[in-house]
Amino acid sequence: MWLSLAFALFVAPMQAQEEERPYFDQREQALLRLLTKLPQTPPPSPSNRFADDPRAARFGQILFFDPGLSPSGTVSCATCHDPEKGWSDGRPTSLGVSLGRRNAPTLLGAAEQRWFFWDGRADSLWSQALGPVENPVEMAGSRTDMVRYVAETPDLRKAYEELFGAMPEGLDDRKRFPDGARPRPPAPTGMFHDVSDLSMPTEGLPAYKAWASMSAEDQEAINQAFAYCGKAIAAFERKLVIQPAPFDRFAASVLTPGAEGADKDAISIAAQRGLELFMGKASCHNCHFTPLMSDREFHNVGHEVGVDEDFDHGRPDGIQKLRLDPFNGMGPYSDAPDLETNVKLRYLFYDSHTYGAYKTPTLRNLGRTAPYMHDGRFDTIEEVVFFYQQLPGQPPIGHREETLTRPRMTLQERKDLAAFLRTLDSPPLPEELRRAPD
Amino acid sequence: MPRFLSCAALVLACGACQLIAPEPVIIRGAPDGPAVTLTQGTLRYQSSVEPFPLNEYCSIQFVAEGTELIALEFDADMPAHKHGMITKPEITWSEDKGWWVHGMNFHMPGAWVMSVNAQTTEGWYQIDFPVHIGPR
Numbered sequence: 001m002w003l004s005l006a007f008a009l010f011v012a013p014m015q016a017q018e019e020e021r022p023y024f025d026q027r028e029q030a031l032l033r034l035l036t037k038l039p040q041t042p043p044p045s046p047s048n049r050f051a052d053d054p055r056a057a058r059f060g061q062i063l064f065f066d067p068g069l070s071p072s073g074t075v076s077c078a079t080c081h082d083p084e085k086g087w088s089d090g091r092p093t094s095l096g097v098s099l100g101r102r103n104a105p106t107l108l109g110a111a112e113q114r115w116f117f118w119d120g121r122a123d124s125l126w127s128q129a130l131g132p133v134e135n136p137v138e139m140a141g142s143r144t145d146m147v148r149y150v151a152e153t154p155d156l157r158k159a160y161e162e163l164f165g166a167m168p169e170g171l172d173d174r175k176r177f178p179d180g181a182r183p184r185p186p187a188p189t190g191m192f193h194d195v196s197d198l199s200m201p202t203e204g205l206p207a208y209k210a211w212a213s214m215s216a217e218d219q220e221a222i223n224q225a226f227a228y229c230g231k232a233i234a235a236f237e238r239k240l241v242i243q244p245a246p247f248d249r250f251a252a253s254v255l256t257p258g259a260e261g262a263d264k265d266a267i268s269i270a271a272q273r274g275l276e277l278f279m280g281k282a283s284c285h286n287c288h289f290t291p292l293m294s295d296r297e298f299h300n301v302g303h304e305v306g307v308d309e310d311f312d313h314g315r316p317d318g319i320q321k322l323r324l325d326p327f328n329g330m331g332p333y334s335d336a337p338d339l340e341t342n343v344k345l346r347y348l349f350y351d352s353h354t355y356g357a358y359k360t361p362t363l364r365n366l367g368r369t370a371p372y373m374h375d376g377r378f379d380t381i382e383e384v385v386f387f388y389q390q391l392p393g394q395p396p397i398g399h400r401e402e403t404l405t406r407p408r409m410t411l412q413e414r415k416d417l418a419a420f421l422r423t424l425d426s427p428p429l430p431e432e433l434r435r436a437p438d
Numbered sequence: 439m440p441r442f443l444s445c446a447a448l449v450l451a452c453g454a455c456q457l458i459a460p461e462p463v464i465i466r467g468a469p470d471g472p473a474v475t476l477t478q479g480t481l482r483y484q485s486s487v488e489p490f491p492l493n494e495y496c497s498i499q500f501v502a503e504g505t506e507l508i509a510l511e512f513d514a515d516m517p518a519h520k521h522g523m524i525t526k527p528e529i530t531w532s533e534d535k536g537w538w539v540h541g542m543n544f545h546m547p548g549a550w551v552m553s554v555n556a557q558t559t560e561g562w563y564q565i566d567f568p569v570h571i572g573p574r
Contacts, residue, residue, distance in 0.1 A: 289492075
């Protein structure tokens with residue numbers, strides 16, 4: 001009897017001090033399965049028949065790291081998607097040739113996405129890659145200059161021609177192919193088009209005039225070569241796959257104990273509690289599911305905008321631009337323009353739900369991709385978690401989604417959730433993917 | 439005479455509204471139950487991907503038995519989130535394939551309701567099919 005009293009007095013309290021591991025019930029295990037099954041290869045990209053061609057990936061890798069794609073010779077894709085900064089740039093909004101208005105997303109796992117850009121105005125990785133080249137605040141170039149640059153750089157020309165055949169002829173004729181020539185981007189006409197959108201500048205007219213002066217065949221030749229370059233860049237980006245993170249090793253210990261890599265101590269107990277919150281009271285999994293921790297769709301989380309700030313509409317603009325984009329999946333440069341393949345484009349819906357909505361970003365590698373949100377408004381993970389708890393104010397357009405419920409979390413719970421979000425960082429990709437190839 | 443006319447008009451008008459807009463029969467299906475009983479016959483749905491996939495595109499076939507389905511309208515939403523569809527599905531009919539809803543995507547996990555407006559040879563029905571998508 002004395003012994004059991006001694007046990008009750010000394011041993012039991014000591015045991016209680018060891019933190020209790022949360023138990024993941026059947027429902028949580030089913031959700032966990034959705035979050036952790038990291039795909040080894042990205043989904044097929046039928047509109048790009050070079051998507052999995054290793055030569056295309058190598059050529060694309062050269063282009064990705066080459067500042068020569070911008071006429072100033074100073075900005076490459078890697079300027080804003082820096083492998084050492086989680087394939088982002090660590091800035092609230094990107095700085096290319098000048099300052100942009102959106103945050104650069106990570107490219108890790110980007111090939112898993114269904115739509116590209118915060119407003120989803122591209123439906124493939126390869127058509128996305130064409131955007132920054134002509135964006136006046138990013139690389140401020142033109143398709144004509146880029147194609148000419150490839151043609152005039154012997155290594156690039158060789159790599160290009162091995163894959164795609166002869167480059168357009170007569171590129172050194174500046175009358176036929178004027179410097180800076182590019183078409184006026186198609187302008188959305190819907191009610192909520194974004195008049196201040198920097199990708200649709202009102203200046204730049206000489207570039208449009210130059211383009212209009214070209215023959216239809218020459219325009220077509222440039223577009224085709226431009227699309228091929230995009231397809232090569234996409235082939236490279238498809239190699240930026242997400243490596244298992246501590247979270248995945250922990251999830252394996254819950255779902256398939258004893259499996260290779262499974263480790264029940266891979267994340268702290270605080271982070272385990274945070275994971276429970278993520279799938280429970282905080283309901284983050286409603287939008288941040290799939291192994292990307294993104295549903296790959298668009299939601300209005302209701303960010304406030306200051307009175308003197310410009311706001312952008314997000315998704316409605318993206319839908320319209322996508323439909324008008326000649327480089328979309330049903331356009332003449334797609335390798336699979338048929339209706340059957342382009343289900344997502346065909347049934348795309350433009351309605352009031354899309355106002356003020358942005359794409360759910362991946363939460364993978366969050367620890368490396370601060371600041372957060374489409375405009376980089378939050379510096380820390382803690383600020384993001386606090387935002388979801390408070391949901392302050394109202395968005396300037398549309399309405400905040402009802403899925404968001406202001407979960408009441410204690411300080412400890414918010415810390416736990418943040419601890420969980422920090423367990424999603426993967427080890428870096430092999431060094432040979434993080435620089436231009438030899 | 440005028441009295442007779444207005445009476446006739448009234449009768450005619452009522453007859454017309456009977457034809458054009460009779461009251462629909464409202465039916466709520468059982469949770470995840472793919473079939474409902476109509477005044478005459480049954481209406482059943484079947485997904486091209488079973489069970490309904492979470493956040494993937496699918497097509498849904500509607501099959502009437504013991505009656506003929508002559509018109510179909512389709513909508514779906516998540517009542518708890520006041521959230522509708524991200525796609526605009528297309529309804530098709532052909533003699534060999536029957537009635538199909540193409541381009542549906544249940545993009546969020548949880549409780550959805552498919553609302554179907556169905557006209558058969560006997561009547562007009564507003565049917566709710568509650569479905570659960572994703573893990574429970």
